[in-house]
Amino acid sequence: MSRATPSTPPTRQDRRRLELEQRREQRRSARxxxxxxxxxxxxxxxxxxxxxxxxxxxxxxxxxxxxxPSVADLLPPGHEIxxxxxxxxxxxxxxxxxxxxxxxxDFQCPACMNFATQLEPLAISGYVVTGKVKLxxxxxxxxxxxxxxxxxxxxxAAARCAAxxxxxxxxxxxxxxxxxxxxxxxxxxDRLRAIATAAGLNLTTxxxxxxxxxxxxxxxxxxASGLAAGINQTPTLIINGAKIVGSPxxxxxxxxxxxxxxAAAP
Amino acid sequence: MITRRVPARxxxxxxxxxxxxxxxxxxxxVAGYLSVVELSGDVxxxxxxxxxxxVARSPYNNFFGIPVAVxxxxxxxxxxxxxxxxxxxxxxxxxxxxxxxxxxxxxxDGWFLxxxxxxxxxxxxxxxxYEVSLLLRFLIALxxxxxxxxxxxx
Numbered sequence: 001m002s003r004a005t006p007s008t009p010p011t012r013q014d015r016r017r018l019e020l021e022q023r024r025e026q027r028r029s030a031r032x033x034x035x036x037x038x039x040x041x042x043x044x045x046x047x048x049x050x051x052x053x054x055x056x057x058x059x060x061x062x063x064x065x066x067x068x069p070s071v072a073d074l075l076p077p078g079h080e081i082x083x084x085x086x087x088x089x090x091x092x093x094x095x096x097x098x099x100x101x102x103x104x105x106d107f108q109c110p111a112c113m114n115f116a117t118q119l120e121p122l123a124i125s126g127y128v129v130t131g132k133v134k135l136x137x138x139x140x141x142x143x144x145x146x147x148x149x150x151x152x153x154x155x156x157a158a159a160r161c162a163a164x165x166x167x168x169x170x171x172x173x174x175x176x177x178x179x180x181x182x183x184x185x186x187x188x189x190d191r192l193r194a195i196a197t198a199a200g201l202n203l204t205t206x207x208x209x210x211x212x213x214x215x216x217x218x219x220x221x222x223x224a225s226g227l228a229a230g231i232n233q234t235p236t237l238i239i240n241g242a243k244i245v246g247s248p249x250x251x252x253x254x255x256x257x258x259x260x261x262x263a264a265a266p
Numbered sequence: 267m268i269t270r271r272v273p274a275r276x277x278x279x280x281x282x283x284x285x286x287x288x289x290x291x292x293x294x295x296v297a298g299y300l301s302v303v304e305l306s307g308d309v310x311x312x313x314x315x316x317x318x319x320x321v322a323r324s325p326y327n328n329f330f331g332i333p334v335a336v337x338x339x340x341x342x343x344x345x346x347x348x349x350x351x352x353x354x355x356x357x358x359x360x361x362x363x364x365x366x367x368x369x370x371x372x373x374x375d376g377w378f379l380x381x382x383x384x385x386x387x388x389x390x391x392x393x394x395x396y397e398v399s400l401l402l403r404f405l406i407a408l409x410x411x412x413x414x415x416x417x418x419x420x
Contacts, residue, residue: 042362043411050366054373061377066325148312148319184307185323 077173079121084129093134098265102238107155108143115247151187156219161209270417283353290346297338304333317388365407
């Protein structure tokens, strides 16, 4: 029985020779194999495809990007402020009118919108122009309070900025004419700006007024004072001190209330 | 070549597809939350960080009437499917697909981030979270590609 002789370990020279041989072989095969074009690499093709698709999507977004709201997108008010109705800030009517109607309102509230667009114009032409009644607008800006961008407060502040320019009632009419749901962007900053333009405001003055935040603070303060006085629903009318919660059903009812107040006034 | 199976080189000791899938699920949850809130007519809450409402209400947040977040859900589902399929099959092209699709998303998100910062001038933290997750998915897919053994050409 013969025993296998253990093989001798390769010397350093053997290993070196083997490495050189392998490198020579690699170089030879590299020479023989045609170099693959980098343009045919799947990675390059996938990257190029993704860049093209991404660019097309962004291109479509750019092409169809929304235009900022303009005056042309707005609805004009259904009525004008009659020439005979004297405006003084947020008051409309003769200072010595026997009946004062305080309207606690929110530009976002649908019932306020109905009152402002349906009953108020008739009251203005029938009672304010004749000097019997004066209207005083008060802020009860509740509806947007839980939102970060409070559309009720911003719209009311925009109306106060309009009052600074002697255009409160024009702005009031344009705001209610463009009421479009609650907290849904009808009174987003750029739309308010378009409404201010439509109402005839000087935009530079309007912008600095809105940016100062003073009118927003004034709106919040008046809303808080109203709440403290029990005004927790809009619209609420205070007619010569008598409180009416909600809007009268129709103009006949409203006219009757105004007539009674006029008759009872000293 | 892209249909060849190449065993994945582990990343952090696991199949890289699992890392991609986890990020895809995070993206899916964020986009899913935004989609549900926006489709129900509400606006997402940002907590103490402001900006979500403005971004959600911006007309830029809609693409042909569909909230952008819905596209985020579709993209995340597609990416998650690719990651899981790659994990199960080791088919090389699925990794490339994940890489390319996340690159498309990164390009779109770059545009949307530009809109938030320079046009709406408000940044929505939910959107940024999604954008970061997508950028990570793209970068990880790219790193994995370079670490991954390549299939030999036929």
